Amino acid sequence: MELRLRPPVSSSTRGTVVSPTLHRRSSSLPIQKNLAGSSISVSRRGPAARRIPCSTLMAAAYNTGTADLVDFNWDTLGFQLVPTDFMYIMSCSSDGVFTNGELVPYGPIQLSPAAGVLNYGQGLLEGLRAHRKEDGSVLLFRPEENALRMRIGADRLCMPAPSVEQFLSGVKQTILANKRWVPPTGKGSLYIRPLLIGSGAILGVAPAPQYTFVVYVCPVGHYFKDGLSPISLLTEEQYHRAAPGGTGDIKTIGNYATVVSAQKRAKDKGHSDVLYLDPVHKKFVEEVSSCNIFMVKDNVIITPLLTGTILPGITRRSIIEIAGNLGFQVEERLIAIDELLEADEVFCTGTAVVLSPVGCIVYHGRRVEYGNGKVGAVSQQLYSALTAIQKGLAEDSMGWSVQLS
Numbered sequence: 001m002e003l004r005l006r007p008p009v010s011s012s013t014r015g016t017v018v019s020p021t022l023h024r025r026s027s028s029l030p031i032q033k034n035l036a037g038s039s040i041s042v043s044r045r046g047p048a049a050r051r052i053p054c055s056t057l058m059a060a061a062y063n064t065g066t067a068d069l070v071d072f073n074w075d076t077l078g079f080q081l082v083p084t085d086f087m088y089i090m091s092c093s094s095d096g097v098f099t100n101g102e103l104v105p106y107g108p109i110q111l112s113p114a115a116g117v118l119n120y121g122q123g124l125l126e127g128l129r130a131h132r133k134e135d136g137s138v139l140l141f142r143p144e145e146n147a148l149r150m151r152i153g154a155d156r157l158c159m160p161a162p163s164v165e166q167f168l169s170g171v172k173q174t175i176l177a178n179k180r181w182v183p184p185t186g187k188g189s190l191y192i193r194p195l196l197i198g199s200g201a202i203l204g205v206a207p208a209p210q211y212t213f214v215v216y217v218c219p220v221g222h223y224f225k226d227g228l229s230p231i232s233l234l235t236e237e238q239y240h241r242a243a244p245g246g247t248g249d250i251k252t253i254g255n256y257a258t259v260v261s262a263q264k265r266a267k268d269k270g271h272s273d274v275l276y277l278d279p280v281h282k283k284f285v286e287e288v289s290s291c292n293i294f295m296v297k298d299n300v301i302i303t304p305l306l307t308g309t310i311l312p313g314i315t316r317r318s319i320i321e322i323a324g325n326l327g328f329q330v331e332e333r334l335i336a337i338d339e340l341l342e343a344d345e346v347f348c349t350g351t352a353v354v355l356s357p358v359g360c361i362v363y364h365g366r367r368v369e370y371g372n373g374k375v376g377a378v379s380q381q382l383y384s385a386l387t388a389i390q391k392g393l394a395e396d397s398m399g400w401s402v403q404l405s
Contacts, residue, residue: 068136070180074187077221079352086177087216088170091199094209096160101170103177106216116198116208123197123253124153127351128314129220130175130190130404132182133392138175138190140402141390143168145314150196153250158207161196166213168402170194174215175404181219185391188221191352223352224272228375228383230359231272231348233288235337236262237364240279241286241309248286248309255311259289273348275361277337278309285335291350292316293358295335295343296378302331315349315386321398322385328378341368345376354390355383 083106090101116122126146131139147167154161162170171192175182182190194215198208224231239262242248247255262274275293278284285304287293292313294303301323306312323330340346346358357379360369370376375383388394389401 068180069182069184072219074183074219077183077188077219078225079191079220079223082181082218084178084181084217084219086174087214088174088177090162090166090170090213092160092211092213096211098160098162098166098211098213101166101173101213103173109212109214111199112201114201114203116200116202117253119202120198120205121252121254122157122159122208123195124150124157124159124251125196125253125256126150126192126194126251128171128192128194129351129390130182130192130217131391132185132190134185137392138179138182138404139390139392140171140175140192140404142314142318142400143171143402145317146171146194149251149312149314150194153252154196156247156250157252159196159198160211162213167194170213170215172402172404174217178217179404181217183219183221188219189390190217191220192217220352223350223354224356228357230357230371230373230375232270232360233273233275233358233362234266234269234271235275235277235361235363236266237277237282238262241276241289243279244308246309249306249311251311256290263289271362275363278307283336283338285337285340286310288348291348291353291356293340294319294347294349295340296345296347296376297339297343299378300329300331301378302333302335304335305332307334313350315351315354318386318400319349319355319382322389323382326381326385337363341366343370345379346370347376347379347382355379355386 085106086103087106088101088103089109090098092098111118126149128143128146129141133139144164147162147164150167151161151164171194175190175192178190192215194213196211196213199212200208200210202208222228239258241259242255259274266274273288275288276286278286285293287304287310292303292310292315294301296302303316303320304310320330320332341361341363346361348356348358357375358370359373360367385394389396389398392401
């Protein structure tokens with residue numbers, strides 16, 4: 001694999017983010033990395049470029065730790081932005097063909113104020129995780145599914161998209177260039193955020209003339225601050241996440257802007273997140289702000305049917321398959337809110353949240369609790385089975401994991 005880098009930018013041009021205790025160093029000092037069998041092409045100003053060993057990979061960050069692991073207080077790691085060393089950028093022109101992807105130092109990207117993504121929201125995002133194994137290798141979970149989902153979303157938004165091979169190449173290169181940011185085993189994971197945006201300038205409502213594919217990464221811990229502890233959901237009774245015939249089933253950036261207000265109100269009341277109902281009947285469960293939802297009743301696992309307003313989560317699909325392999329009966333169908341309130345267990349799934357048990361749901365002022373504040377037996381079994389595969393602790397009989405050395 002060939003990794004292509006631009007020269008590092010000065011630290012003054014990088015975004016400022018408050019993060020856990022870190023030890024900074026001069027951006028002129030090299031970081032020792034060992035990417036077996038790889039070399040790096042460094043883009044210079046002008047036509048000339050030279051090849052250098054991966055051991056002299058440059059970055060603008062931190063001066064302690066080892067060649068393979070940055071010095072970082074991993075015990076404080078939560079789910080907030082921690083700038084890493086490199087990101088990946090690939091663009092296409094009006095012909096819709098993506099070419100010349102390259103790694104560049106992590107930092108701001110330049111956009112016209114008339115960019116399609118800024119004016120008309122023409123953009124998609126993805127999210128996936130990578131885990132470090134005890135032997136130092138890194139496992140990536142089902143990345144082909146993310147690539148395919150981005151292509152489906154791009155078709156809906158009239159955007160060209162990277163091929164599956166281009167998507168995977170960009171993701172792998174970004175992980176390897178930032179490998180020292182993959183948390184130690186058991187301390188978290190590397191969150192990978194691919195973006196596809198209409199970067200070309202456009203004034204009228206129309207597809208942008210150019211598009212940019214970006215991949216950046218960030219070490220993360222648990223999405224909810226209490227980890228696997230049960231969360232509290234407030235049922236939203238005024239607003240809806242998506243409508244029939246809309247974009248609720250693709251991962252467009254606009255879907256997330258619309259949930260922020262309701263989510264903030266819920267958190268101000270002490271809840272973890274918001275549960276959304278269908279916009280037509282206002283009684284069927286759809287999903288939480290950023291994750292799918294499941295219920296367990298009499299040992300049967302049930303999740304809402306994908307009707308076009310619910311995101312087809314990759315973790316959702318994985319849990320359905322794992323549960324079937326474990327011998328559970330799994331149903332995908334409409335779930336009325338009254339039925340959910342009578343469940344034995346409720347849990348959420350998603351790349352960010354992994355699997356989070358629900359301890360409480362509030363609906364019309366009625367508070368319903370599950371499990372006496374403890375993780376349900378089925379939820380725990382599914383969580384353990386899923387994360388064992390993701391972390392390489394169990395045999396991957398499904399062929400889901402991709403190993404990077």
